Amino acid sequence: MLYVVLFFLIFSLYLYVVLGGADYGAGIVELFSSEENQKITKKTIYRVMGPVWEANHIWIIILIVILWIAFPAYYNIMVVNLHIPLTIVLLGVTLRGVAFVFRHYDAVIDNSQKLYDGMFKISSLITPIFLGMVFGALIGGKIKIVDDISTLTFYEAFIRPWFNVFSILVGLFFAALCAFLSSVLLIGESEKEVSKIYIRKANIATVIVFIVGLITFIYGYVFEHVFVQDFLQNNYALTFMLLSGGLLIPLRITIRKGRRVLSRFFAGLQVFLILLAALVSHFPDIIVTETSSISLLENIAPDSVIKVLGISLIIGGAIILPGLFHLLKSFKMIKILEQHNNRSI
Amino acid sequence: MENLDAARLQMAFTLIFHIVFACIGMVMPFFMVVSHYKWLKTRDKIYLTLTKSWQKGVAIFFVTGAVSGTALSFELGLLWPEFMKHAGPIIGMPFSLEGAAFFVEAIALGFYLYGWNKLPEKFHWFTGIIIGLSGVASGILVVAANGWMNSPTGFDYIDGQFLNIDPVKAMLNPAWFTQALHMTLAAFTATGFAVAGIHAFQVYKKRKVALHKKAFKIAITFGAIAAILQPISGDISAKDIAKRQPVKLAAMEAHYHTEKGAPLYIGGVVDTKTQEVKYKIALPGMLSFLAFGDFDAEVKGLNDFPEDERPNVAIVHYAFQIMVGIGTLLLFAGILYFISLKRKKWFNNKYWLLFVFLAPMGFIALEAGWIVTEVGRQPWIIHKIMRTKDAVTPMPGIVFSFYMYVAVYLTLAIAVTWLMLRQIKVLNNSNH
Numbered sequence: 036m037l038y039v040v041l042f043f044l045i046f047s048l049y050l051y052v053v054l055g056g057a058d059y060g061a062g063i064v065e066l067f068s069s070e071e072n073q074k075i076t077k078k079t080i081y082r083v084m085g086p087v088w089e090a091n092h093i094w095i096i097i098l099i100v101i102l103w104i105a106f107p108a109y110y111n112i113m114v115v116n117l118h119i120p121l122t123i124v125l126l127g128v129t130l131r132g133v134a135f136v137f138r139h140y141d142a143v144i145d146n147s148q149k150l151y152d153g154m155f156k157i158s159s160l161i162t163p164i165f166l167g168m169v170f171g172a173l174i175g176g177k178i179k180i181v182d183d184i185s186t187l188t189f190y191e192a193f194i195r196p197w198f199n200v201f202s203i204l205v206g207l208f209f210a211a212l213c214a215f216l217s218s219v220l221l222i223g224e225s226e227k228e229v230s231k232i233y234i235r236k237a238n239i240a241t242v243i244v245f246i247v248g249l250i251t252f253i254y255g256y257v258f259e260h261v262f263v264q265d266f267l268q269n270n271y272a273l274t275f276m277l278l279s280g281g282l283l284i285p286l287r288i289t290i291r292k293g294r295r296v297l298s299r300f301f302a303g304l305q306v307f308l309i310l311l312a313a314l315v316s317h318f319p320d321i322i323v324t325e326t327s328s329i330s331l332l333e334n335i336a337p338d339s340v341i342k343v344l345g346i347s348l349i350i351g352g353a354i355i356l357p358g359l360f361h362l363l364k365s366f367k368m369i370k371i372l373e374q375h376n377n378r379s380i
Numbered sequence: 381m382e383n384l385d386a387a388r389l390q391m392a393f394t395l396i397f398h399i400v401f402a403c404i405g406m407v408m409p410f411f412m413v414v415s416h417y418k419w420l421k422t423r424d425k426i427y428l429t430l431t432k433s434w435q436k437g438v439a440i441f442f443v444t445g446a447v448s449g450t451a452l453s454f455e456l457g458l459l460w461p462e463f464m465k466h467a468g469p470i471i472g473m474p475f476s477l478e479g480a481a482f483f484v485e486a487i488a489l490g491f492y493l494y495g496w497n498k499l500p501e502k503f504h505w506f507t508g509i510i511i512g513l514s515g516v517a518s519g520i521l522v523v524a525a526n527g528w529m530n531s532p533t534g535f536d537y538i539d540g541q542f543l544n545i546d547p548v549k550a551m552l553n554p555a556w557f558t559q560a561l562h563m564t565l566a567a568f569t570a571t572g573f574a575v576a577g578i579h580a581f582q583v584y585k586k587r588k589v590a591l592h593k594k595a596f597k598i599a600i601t602f603g604a605i606a607a608i609l610q611p612i613s614g615d616i617s618a619k620d621i622a623k624r625q626p627v628k629l630a631a632m633e634a635h636y637h638t639e640k641g642a643p644l645y646i647g648g649v650v651d652t653k654t655q656e657v658k659y660k661i662a663l664p665g666m667l668s669f670l671a672f673g674d675f676d677a678e679v680k681g682l683n684d685f686p687e688d689e690r691p692n693v694a695i696v697h698y699a700f701q702i703m704v705g706i707g708t709l710l711l712f713a714g715i716l717y718f719i720s721l722k723r724k725k726w727f728n729n730k731y732w733l734l735f736v737f738l739a740p741m742g743f744i745a746l747e748a749g750w751i752v753t754e755v756g757r758q759p760w761i762i763h764k765i766m767r768t769k770d771a772v773t774p775m776p777g778i779v780f781s782f783y784m785y786v787a788v789y790l791t792l793a794i795a796v797t798w799l800m801l802r803q804i805k806v807l808n809n810s811n812h
Contacts, residue, residue: 092446092450093446093479093482093483093486095450096449096450096453096479096482097476097479097483099453099454099457100453100472100475100476100479101476103456103457103464103468103469103472103475104468104469104472104473104475104476105469105472107464107465107466107468107469108465110457110464110465110468111457111461111464111465113457114454114457114458114461114464114773115461115773115774115775118458118773118775121454121458122458122781122784124454125450125451125454125455126784126788128447128450128451129447129448129450129451129788129792130788132443132446132447133443133444133447133792133795135443136439136440136443136444137440137795137799140436140439140440140799141799141802142436142799142802142803142805142806142807143802143805143806184774185774189776189777192774192775193775336468336469336472336545337469337545339544339545339546339547340469340470340472340545340547343473343547343548344472344473344476344547347473347476347477347480348476350480351476351477351479351480351483354480354484355480355483355484355487358484358487358488359483359487362487362490362491
């Protein structure tokens with residue numbers, strides 16, 4: 036059963052990174068677009084994300100619930116030491132969700148749209164950066180585990196774990212990854228002329244991902260960062276990383292040939308490989324602290340809890356996944372129908 | 381401000397907001413599908429306009445409920461890490477099921493909102509039903525976790541360790557049924573009266589009377605039925621609390637001295653120093669009767685409990701009085717509505733104004749009820765197992781996070797109210 040739980044943990048983490056990530060990325064793409072393109076992007080985002088974006092963000096709730104039920108000690112470190120960045124993430128999630136609904140459901144269209152758009156775009160950028168910083172903090176080796184946290188200074192306990200070069204680099208990396216995912220998604224959702232904009236965005240995002248990744252490795256190598264060193268010595272991690280880079284070639288070919296589904300599949304696979312590489316380099320020690328590593332597998336809830344959780348997840352998955360799949364599929368069909376009717380929205 | 385107080389205030393504040401959003405998001409889909417059903421049956425365009433207008437309300441409240449709920453799922457850990465470390469695995473089951481129900485709701489909402497003229501009519505309507513049912517299921521499941529804090533079961537507590545954990549037993553804790561029943565009825569009452577009140581105001585102002593009367597009727601029917609059923613559930617809850625958490629009952633009634641044939645106090649000012657309630661109306665023997673079904677039964681007083689195990693008596697007592705008072709008022713208003721269906725001439729301006737006045741009452745009672753159960757549980761976060769002060773985060777300066785939440789949520793509340801006003805304005809200017 037533990038493996039079922041682990042599967043769902045990584046599964047929901049991955050889906051959140053891909054689906055939620057593409058969702059955040061949409062706001063980032065909009066933020067870095069010219070005024071005219073912003074309008075087009077806003078419409079496309081609504082059409083593509085509208086029916087599914089709420090579902091996309093539930094994966095983080097599933098993720099957090101699995102963590103606190105099955106891996107309470109691990110979760111505890113997160114919520115205590117990373118209180119501040121998590122609070123900022125929450126603030127971002129709240130403002131972003133609200134802005135999305137406000138800008139599409141406000142009965143009157145007037146100047147307040149500008150405010151909603153601004154809120155949406157800024158929080159779309161800030162939230163993934165801080166999410167990435169949280170992940171960076173967990174593997175960054177700056178968290179100090181002591182018996183009595185009050186013996187540490189405020190800075191040592193609550194700031195330094197996440198406010199450091201490595202974490203910030205991971206945050207930027209994740210935000211760029213979101214923009215990349217979203218661009219690839221939007222290419223397939225737009226007309227020929229418009230899609231060129233997103234192809235350019237996808238290229239820029241790829242370059243940023245690459246540069247930030249490179250800086251992270253150079254920084255880690257020069258300053259002997261624990262995670263980076265282990266990563267570079269781990270053959271699996273390196274293989275995944277190279278594979279992910281290699282996938283850029285089929286991605287480009289599929290985009291040029293207009294194969295929407297296949298290009299998304301490759302982009303998703305790339306992100307999966309990156310995530311896998313990041314997880315595998317220390318697995319199962321998912322939290323890397325200053326003194327030692329904390330294994331996910333050594334801090335699990337009792338068997339009875341894992342068993343019930345596993346069963347709940349299987350049942351929940353059996354109900355949700357077909358529904359979700361159907362939802363995604365239905366609205367793809369609808370899009371084609373709409374194109375026939377010259378689009379009504 | 382102490383960290384503990386700041387954390388408690390932040391939790392209370394975010395919950396107070398979340399409860400409003402969540403209740404409306406949970407109950408309004410039912411109004412929407414009734415109106416939708418009437419549109420499909422009668423093809424009266426008014427119902428279509430109403431359905432579409434309510435659907436926007438559902439969408440806005442679903443999202444505000446969802447994001448404030450996401451915030452809460454993190455806050456539980458951010459503010460009470462010690463609690464979550466131990467309780468997380470035990471009460472995780474209702475939370476994971478709630479996550480599933482919530483997911484189903486989001487999927488159904490996606491189908492419903494974007495399915496007009498695209499999905500088969502009946503299937504489209506059915507997805508609306510799913511939104512409502514999964515919303516209620518989420519609510520009931522979340523209350524299971526709160527019920528567990530009041531009546532912790534499903535583990536053995538030995539030397540500060542939680543052993544032999546049984547998550548199913550924890551979920552099926554004794555407080556769950558009574559609390560979930562009471563809360564579900566309260567959600568329907570509060571939302572029913574609130575929505576009805578808004579439409580009553582439009583009728584009073586003579587705007588689109590035909591439409592708003594139909595809307596009023598749908599909303600108040602749900603609200604009135606729930607308000608009439610609520611006292612039964614209240615009675616079950618009172619008897620349950622008398623058995624399980626006698627100190628909470630004593631605080632609700634500001635009942636200091638253990639006695640047989642205890643009187644029920646209505647109103648009154650609590651003086652915690654002299655341990656007396658002044659200016660009250662006392663009904664002899666009624667408290668014993670309500671708690672145990674026997675006018676002579678002994679009801680334990682606050683003085684029978686150690687001082688550091690008592691909640692804040694005044695807050696709990698006043699909140700309880702407000703809840704019961706408003707509950708009774710809404711019960712009569714519900715009965716009045718059903719009688720008025722037979723007496724058409726009652727529908728005059730005073731009638732509409734009465735329901736406008738009642739609009740916020742349900743939610744005030746609902747919040748008061750949660751204050752009774754949450755403040756009444758103190759000083760425990762897990763009844764008789766863990767104190768709230770031992771669960772709070774070691775991170776100092778929570779007060780700043782509290783201020784931030786106050787600022788954000790107040791802004792949100794103002795924004796949502798403003799959006800609703802704009803919806804109504806546009807609705808009134810529409811063609812049907």
